Amino acid sequence: MGKLSRKVAIVGAGMSKFGQWWPIKQNRDLWQDALISAMNSVDQNFDMNDVEELFLGNFTADLFNHESHLAPLMAQIAGLNPKPATRFESACASSGLALRHAVISIASGMTDLVLVGGIETMTEVPTVDVTDALASASDTRLEYPAGATFPGLYAAVATAHMHEYGTKDEDLFNVAIKNYENGAQNPFAQVQMTIEQVMEDKLRKAEKRGKPTPKWKGGTPYDFLRSSSNPYIAYPLRLFDCSLVTDGAAALFLASEDVAKKYTDTPIWITGTGQGSATLQLADRKSLTSFGATKAAAETAFQMSGLGPKDIQIAEVHDCFTIAEVVALEDLGFYEKGKAVVGIREGETKRDGKLPINTSGGLKTKGHPVGTTGAAQAVEIFKQMRGRAERNRQVKFDVECALTHNLGGSGATCVIHTYEK
Amino acid sequence: MSEEKEITLRNYFDFLAKDKLMGSKCKKCGEVFVPPKKICNKCQSTELEWIEFSGKGTLATYSLIHVGARYFSAQGYRMGKPYCFGVIKLEEGPRVSAHVVGPSKEWEFDPANFKVGMPLKKKIIKVEIEGREPSFDLGFEPV
Numbered sequence: 001m002g003k004l005s006r007k008v009a010i011v012g013a014g015m016s017k018f019g020q021w022w023p024i025k026q027n028r029d030l031w032q033d034a035l036i037s038a039m040n041s042v043d044q045n046f047d048m049n050d051v052e053e054l055f056l057g058n059f060t061a062d063l064f065n066h067e068s069h070l071a072p073l074m075a076q077i078a079g080l081n082p083k084p085a086t087r088f089e090s091a092c093a094s095s096g097l098a099l100r101h102a103v104i105s106i107a108s109g110m111t112d113l114v115l116v117g118g119i120e121t122m123t124e125v126p127t128v129d130v131t132d133a134l135a136s137a138s139d140t141r142l143e144y145p146a147g148a149t150f151p152g153l154y155a156a157v158a159t160a161h162m163h164e165y166g167t168k169d170e171d172l173f174n175v176a177i178k179n180y181e182n183g184a185q186n187p188f189a190q191v192q193m194t195i196e197q198v199m200e201d202k203l204r205k206a207e208k209r210g211k212p213t214p215k216w217k218g219g220t221p222y223d224f225l226r227s228s229s230n231p232y233i234a235y236p237l238r239l240f241d242c243s244l245v246t247d248g249a250a251a252l253f254l255a256s257e258d259v260a261k262k263y264t265d266t267p268i269w270i271t272g273t274g275q276g277s278a279t280l281q282l283a284d285r286k287s288l289t290s291f292g293a294t295k296a297a298a299e300t301a302f303q304m305s306g307l308g309p310k311d312i313q314i315a316e317v318h319d320c321f322t323i324a325e326v327v328a329l330e331d332l333g334f335y336e337k338g339k340a341v342v343g344i345r346e347g348e349t350k351r352d353g354k355l356p357i358n359t360s361g362g363l364k365t366k367g368h369p370v371g372t373t374g375a376a377q378a379v380e381i382f383k384q385m386r387g388r389a390e391r392n393r394q395v396k397f398d399v400e401c402a403l404t405h406n407l408g409g410s411g412a413t414c415v416i417h418t419y420e421k
Numbered sequence: 422m423s424e425e426k427e428i429t430l431r432n433y434f435d436f437l438a439k440d441k442l443m444g445s446k447c448k449k450c451g452e453v454f455v456p457p458k459k460i461c462n463k464c465q466s467t468e469l470e471w472i473e474f475s476g477k478g479t480l481a482t483y484s485l486i487h488v489g490a491r492y493f494s495a496q497g498y499r500m501g502k503p504y505c506f507g508v509i510k511l512e513e514g515p516r517v518s519a520h521v522v523g524p525s526k527e528w529e530f531d532p533a534n535f536k537v538g539m540p541l542k543k544k545i546i547k548v549e550i551e552g553r554e555p556s557f558d559l560g561f562e563p564v
């Protein structure tokens with residue numbers, strides 16, 4: 001089993017505001033926003049000339065933007081040419097993978113300071129093309145003719161989970177409600193409203209347009225989420241179970257233990273990195289209610305860091321769909337199989353719970369520019385561990401140990417990192 | 422007949438168009454694969470032969486997809502008129518992805534018609550979309 005032969009730290013991290021930016025902002029604009037945010041987060045002595053290499057995660061600017069040779073371009077924007085610049089692709093785990101390879105580069109002694117990026121602009125193409133582009137990360141020869149979509153595959157996991165463990169609609173609603181609550185506290189999130197605020201907003205708009213009053217008026221978020229205002233996208237998953245279509249970028253500066261202290265007195269050490277794979281086709285997997293790639297990546301990352309699930313105090317997990325957060329909490333070992341929904345129901349994963357999950361709002365409300373997500377998860381952990389999360393989002397205890405879980409496609413790739421002070 | 426054909430994905434689909442669900446079987450350890458493979462992932466043998474699957478199975482999991490891929494919206498499915506994407510466990514062991522259909526298109530719209538574990542049988546679906554060659558897709562229907 002692998003070990004990091006040299007310590008690696010995050011010394012700066014930032015992101016663009018996530019949202020639907022096309023055509024006002026494009027890949028290179030969002031990248032500059034993320035770079036500025038990351039540069040400003042470095043405490044002292046930052047100099048772009050010290051950066052030796054760019055590791056860039058991007059799923060498919062090819063299909064979304066007709067741009068494929070992205071890494072040298074983004075190195076150009078950062079002023080890094082002629083230094084090495086490489087693009088990493090593993091669907092929604094693309095920048096998690098870029099981060100992992102940056103860690104490996106520094107640990108190996110090849111580099112001392114590198115830039116990790118994530119970038120995706122999805123809204124340049126119509127929604128049906130976004131659906132098709134995302135579906136291209138599944139086993140297209142076999143799953144596409146069967147009708148699989150990205151939500152459809154996770155919906156099939158949800159059906160199996162409901163069948164096996166009795167998971168209910170409300171259990172998934174609880175995940176969404178919590179992540180809206182968190183997103184409302186994140187100035188970089190695509191949606192900065194609680195579910196209650198979403199309801200008020202919809203009521204106001206309905207009244208303005210002279211539309212009939214929705215039945216859920218005066219009701220609870222559950223009444224709203226069970227109504228036709230929350231239509232099925234892929235039964236049993238509804239609109240509010242799905243993450244968003246998002247444009248955004250994120251950037252991180254990673255340093256070796258030899259130079260980290262030059263840039264900050266409070267580096268965040270990446271102590272474990274793990275990656276796993278699984279069959280591309282969902283049908284070929286042994287389990288339909290668990291992701292083998294997550295389990296493999298977690299085992300490697302935990303073994304490397306010497307940590308276990310019980311040591312982790314906060315985590316950003318890959319909630320591309322509400323069911324994915326439930327399954328992640330089980331696969332990562334935070335809960336027994338079928339028991340995560342109980343912990344979620346009891347508030348354990350809220351900001352003030354004992355294991356805050358997705359304080360950023362997650363992919364659900366922060367947004368999911370697919371190739372950016374892995375890097376953006378690390379941005380949130382960097383802020384939380386240094387006590388600098390904006391608004392009312394900072395957890396109330398000192399975070400010593402954290403984890404990010406970044407899943408690619410319908411779970412065929414997983415990249416996990418552990419972080420310590 | 423089938424023995425002469427090379428084990429390729431193209432030939433698997435050609436068989437489907439002739440109403441045959443074909444895979445391969447390892448001559449050494451008996452493991453079966455669908456679509457067929459030339460390499461056995463269980464024992465690393467490269468001695469595999471074509472076999473035909475019975476086409477009988479059960480519904481392992483499913484989703485009724487309202488916002489479909491372009492290929493399915495071209496078949497008339499849309500919001501409120503979903504199609505069923507299914508994972509089917511074949512009686513020979515492996516699972517496959519397939520479109521699950523019923524006696525009518527409307528039958529697919531109602532979740533009450535679907536149950537994990539329900540028995541299904543193969544039904545090859547001929548899909549004709551304007552401007553495309555007709556294709557023959559793997560489908561299943563209730564027994």
Ligand SMILES: [Zn+2]
Nearest residue numbers: 447450461464
């Ligand atoms: Zn064999």
